[in-house]
Amino acid sequence: MSPIDRYNCEETFRRLDDFLDRHLSPEEIRLVQEHLDTCGQCASEYAFEESVLRNVRAKLQRIKAPDDLLSRVRQALERERGGGRPSGSR
Amino acid sequence: MTADSLRGIEGSIIFASRPTPDFTMTDPSQAPPPAEPFEALLAPVLDRAYALAYHLSRSRDDAEDLVQEAALQAFRAFHQFRPGTNFRAWYLHILTNCFFAQYRKRKREPRTLNIEDAEPLYLYSRTRELGMHEKTPDPASAVLGKLGEDQVHAAIQALPEEYRVVCALYFVEELAYQEIAGVLRCPVGTVRSRLHRGRKLLQKELWAAAREHGIVTAKAAPERVE
Ligand SMILES: [Zn+2]
Secondary structure, eight states, X not given: OOTTXXXXXXXXXXXXXXHHTTOSXXXXXXXXXXXXXXXXXHHXXXXXXXXXXXXXXXXXXXXXXXXXXXXXXXXXXXXXXXXOOOOSOO | OHHXXXXXXXXXXXXXXXXXXXXXXXXXXXXXXXXXXXXXXXXXXXXXXXXXXXXXXXXXXXXXXHHHHXXXXXXXXXXXXXXXXXXXXXXXXXXXXXXXIIIXXXXXXXXXXXXXXXXXXXXXXXXXXTTHHHHOSOHHHHHHTTSOHHHHHHHHHTSOHHHHHHHHHHHTSOOOHHHHHHHHTSOHHHHHHHHHHHHHHHHHHXXXXXXXXXXXXXXXXXXXXX
């Protein structure tokens, strides 16, 4: 809590990934935030990396599952539930 | 019991899935569970699971098989699922196991990247060298926004498996470290280091793709002239 405890650029940079992944303690987050508020260089690096993650996430998630995926899974479960005839193997 | 098992580490472990209070199964060794509760839990996670399966298997056909096979295995093992805990993480554990057991060998793994040179801020440095930071407030989007989805998919699929799996769980399923560790049954530290490194490798792949597709020209890059 003491105001002397401030992160420098190196300490801030070391926490970049964990910060973006919300893997820091509240106190660490506060200290990082405090540094970013006063250091343009670190702030621009953080903003850049955050933007990379956002862009990549959006594109990786945009995969269209087949329309009938759920119904095909349901059919498979139905067969399983119905005791399904042992088809060949067993 | 359900409420306590829900409360993961600092609340970060569990997401969305509501506890299902009307779903009390006291004896886990009871015979076949009714189908409906299972399907109700499964349906909302399928689409994302398909995306994950696609990045893991790198094939749409395999992705569908994988999702389906995992659903069957989950159904058979449903009596082991503890109501109120995270169904999605439980299902994804089964799905990744299926992948490791059956699908990983179907397609050749990508060439080995040089893991050593996963330098930090790779894209940041490259775009800066090209003077992009002066021209736009969001240089990362200026490059990545122009990459097609297929090109970004190809970039993650080019990662070696150990990085690809962790990155896919992180990006597609938006799981936290602890959740990924739970899915893969490995230490949180392993997840963290693979994820950090995997993302650095991914940046190199993305930059290579951006150059390949003429989104950026490397003329100003001092490190290498073509
Ligand atoms: Zn700084």
